[in-house]
Amino acid sequence: MNKQTLACLHFSCVAALLLAACSSTPMQSARHPAGVASATVRNVTVVGMDERAQVRDAFENDVVALLASRGVQGTGSHARFGLTEMKGDKEQVRQRLLAAGAETVLYVQVTERGDFLSGPPISLGSMDEAAVDESRYDAFVRPGGSVNTKLRLGARLYRVSDGAVIWSGVRDEIMKEDDDPVVFVRKTAKAIVSAMAKDKVIP
Numbered sequence: 001m002n003k004q005t006l007a008c009l010h011f012s013c014v015a016a017l018l019l020a021a022c023s024s025t026p027m028q029s030a031r032h033p034a035g036v037a038s039a040t041v042r043n044v045t046v047v048g049m050d051e052r053a054q055v056r057d058a059f060e061n062d063v064v065a066l067l068a069s070r071g072v073q074g075t076g077s078h079a080r081f082g083l084t085e086m087k088g089d090k091e092q093v094r095q096r097l098l099a100a101g102a103e104t105v106l107y108v109q110v111t112e113r114g115d116f117l118s119g120p121p122i123s124l125g126s127m128d129e130a131a132v133d134e135s136r137y138d139a140f141v142r143p144g145g146s147v148n149t150k151l152r153l154g155a156r157l158y159r160v161s162d163g164a165v166i167w168s169g170v171r172d173e174i175m176k177e178d179d180d181p182v183v184f185v186r187k188t189a190k191a192i193v194s195a196m197a198k199d200k201v202i203p
Helices: 003-021 053-068 090-099 134-141 181-198
Strands: 028-031 043-048 073-076 104-110 149-159 165-175
Touching: 028 181, 043 053, 053 073, 053 104, 053 181, 104 181, 149 181, 165 181
Parallel strands: 043 073, 043 104
Antiparallel strands: 028 165, 104 149, 149 165
16 A cells, blocks of 8 residues: 555545544433323423524524424424523423413523433423533533533423423534534534434334
8 A cells, every 4th residue: 555545545534534523423312211102292392501692593483383284283482481480490480381372392502411311300390500501501502712612502302281291302512713603503403303213213
């Protein structure tokens, strides 16, 4: 094997490694015991945990559109609730959602928790908001600097009637400094809805 061939082979290997490093990992997801015996979900209220309306609204609208393409009625929470109404006392949040006629609620947030899928499923009434790193929201949609941003995105689907977790998923992302935020958010929405369908939570 000559030097030119070796050089080409080396370049190809390096390029492949770089591409792998810059790609998103497959979404890890699970349907929890409370969701196994449940019928397929047909009504979902979507909550994107971001303080900025232009981010939250766009994400929720993308998820709603993707759900609709699968015959699921979706509602963006921003149409009725401020983000502060989706935080705080979890029983109060559940009661608000019940009063609004919500059947299930999908929370999506940036999380650093490594045990997102492990251990017993938590209830809506005990969801730990302290686990959410608020400082990471900007990184979710606003790249900057010279270093790629690593994110762990978590999603949980709750049954509103009793607060039980039906499904959860986690996905590691690398947002490059020149990524289009709109494309990045839309890709994330698609990954979440696709994982829910794969796990037969939705059609």
